[in-house]
Amino acid sequence: MTTDTTAPAKRSHAIIGCGRVAPNHVDGFGQLSGWSVDVACDRDPAVARFAAAHGIPRWTQSVRDVLEDPSVGSVSIAVDHAQHGPLVRQALQAGKHVLVEKPICLDRREARELVAFAADRGLVLSTVAQHRYDPLVLALRSWVREGLLGDLVYVTASLQARRTNEYYTGSYWRGRRTGEGGSALINQGYHCLDAIRWICGDLTVRDAMASARFLGDALETEDTIVGLLQAADVPVTLHVTVAGRVDWRTRLEVVGGDGTAVIDLDHPGTLHHCAGSADLLRRAELERARSHEETAPGIDYYGISHRRQIADFGRAVSTGAAMMVPAAAAADTLDTVLDLYDQAYASRVPAAC
Ligand SMILES: NC(=O)c1ccc[n+]([C@@H]2O[C@H](COP(=O)([O-])OP(=O)(O)OC[C@H]3O[C@@H](n4cnc5c(N)ncnc54)[C@H](O)[C@@H]3O)[C@@H](O)[C@H]2O)c1
Structure with a gap:
């Protein structure tokens, strides 16, 4: 038996915040060919159960573990609204593409800064608006x-x-x-x-x-x-x-x-x-x-379109194409x-x- 060493590595995605909406992210990224959800991150120890229930191979209670992991190329951020701004910034600083749940953050100026910050670094930033x-x-x-x-x-x-x-x-x-x-x-x-x-x-x-x-x-x-x-x-x-x-x-x-x-x-x-x-x-x-x-x-x-937005996000990351939104x-x-x-x-x- 031979192993196909030319097969491209899958794009590795992590989900930060494994509460009510997180299953929609697991589902959406799970449908993307060439992608896999490899890490579930939640400060609550119940993250272990979440990872097991959704077939996610690794879990952690520390955002830092995710952001310092060079194999992770992109993250979903699905925590409380107040942490969106700081976590989006940290993830972009760590070179990750980011899909953050709505709202983008709680401050108008910070929102514009985050959009510019992502664009300057050539990273995809998208806020869920399914x-x-x-x-x-x-x-x-x-x-x-x-x-x-x-x-x-x-x-x-x-x-x-x-x-x-x-x-x-x-x-x-x-x-x-x-x-x-x-x-x-x-x-x-x-x-x-x-x-x-x-x-x-x-x-x-x-x-x-x-x-x-x-x-x-x-x-x-x-x-x-x-x-x-x-x-x-x-x-x-x-x-x-x-x-x-x-x-x-x-x-x-x-x-x-x-x-x-x-x-x-x-x-x-x-x-x-x-x-x-x-x-x-x-x-x-x-x-x-x-x-x-x-x-x-x-x-x-929550509807049917997390999948569609995640497909658009995946295309943007993979090809550099602009997202529809x-x-x-x-x-x-x-x-x-x-x-x-x-x-x-x-x-x-x-x-x-
Ligand atoms: N698009 C939609 O239809 C939709 C639906 C529901 C929720 N949302 C949005 O999703 C986000 C999350 O909502 P939810 O209902 O899933 O909330 P939730 O309270 O059910 O889950 C949030 C999770 O984040 C975890 N968390 C908080 N801070 C963390 C940190 N620093 N590191 C790791 N984990 C952390 C919490 O422990 C919790 O498990 C909100 O922005 C909400 O508005 C969107």
């Missing part, structure tokens, strides 16, 4: 850009989710200004806002209101936020709550002079409603026929999140109301 890769979101974006809906009248996005006091009190970081940097918006509502940015372009915040009337005993941030924004001259409303009665429902409604489309980000294969010209309806039928229903690899409402997009979305908070916290309804 819904930008949902086929239906991409279709809707094309319809808007091609004018199939006509001039936009308004856009509205909403997230209703249900979180309990225990969800916050049982976490070392959620619901804390220093750990999460906000709550309902920067964590759960982030995806709605990011998808609107992707579909409609730059957003300007006009007004916002936040409150913590329902979960205020457990969090120091907001359980609900409503924002009024503008995309060019189109009014945009955003409604986000984690104090709802349904587990998770995300809806995007784009109303134009010539057509309307309604989609749910949590069911990225379903075009909920579409009305308009024959051309639009034909395109909508094509989307419906091209069934996008796939089995989500992790918690179902540039690194700066995450800094733009962070700006809008922070603009909403600036407005909202000035007008926050006290928990005692």
Whole structure:
């Protein structure tokens, strides 16, 4: 028997932070040909169980072990929001390509610095924004850009989710200004806002209101936020709550002079409603026929597109091609999140109301 010594070595990836979202990273990188997830890193000793459960050969409780390992070429960072900025910087300094969960970090200036830092070093930096890769979101974006809906009248996005006091009190970081940097918006509502940015372009915040009337005993941030924004001259409303009665429902409604489309980000294969010209309806039928229903690899409402973004990340690392979503997009979305908070916290309804 001979061994093929010409076979190229696999690209070695490590996952830092092995909590709720980490299985989506294991799944996505596991699907990339020529890649392998070789190291699981979490400061919690349960990382050993995580590694065993996911067939990851090595585990460590130390980020340093990962960053000092020359065989590791790239890392996923999936820890609390407050550590994103410092860990992204350390990983880039160590020469690793980085896929960091959203948000990129908690500070606007730091976000721009990280994007520039990665570019200067020729490293790929990407922040997870998986819904930008949902086929239906991409279709809707094309319809808007091609004018199939006509001039936009308004856009509205909403997230209703249900979180309990225990969800916050049982976490070392959620619901804390220093750990999460906000709550309902920067964590759960982030995806709605990011998808609107992707579909409609730059957003300007006009007004916002936040409150913590329902979960205020457990969090120091907001359980609900409503924002009024503008995309060019189109009014945009955003409604986000984690104090709802349904587990998770995300809806995007784009109303134009010539057509309307309604989609749910949590069911990225379903075009909920579409009305308009024959051309639009034909395109909508094509989307419906091209069934996008796939089995989500992790918690179902995280959706199906970590895989797609990870495939794009893998291509960028392997070939040097630009990713579909540039690194700066995450800094733009962070700006809008922070603009909403600036407005909202000035007008926050006290928990005692
Ligand atoms: N894209 C999505 O749909 C999606 C879904 C869920 C979470 N997220 C994001 O993923 C990130 C993580 O969220 P989660 O729900 O998995 O959190 P989690 O609390 O379940 O997991 C975080 C893990 O990081 C570990 N950790 C913290 N600091 C560490 C360090 N310095 N070194 C090693 N390990 C460390 C913790 O021990 C914990 O196991 C957040 O940014 C969150 O917003 C994104």
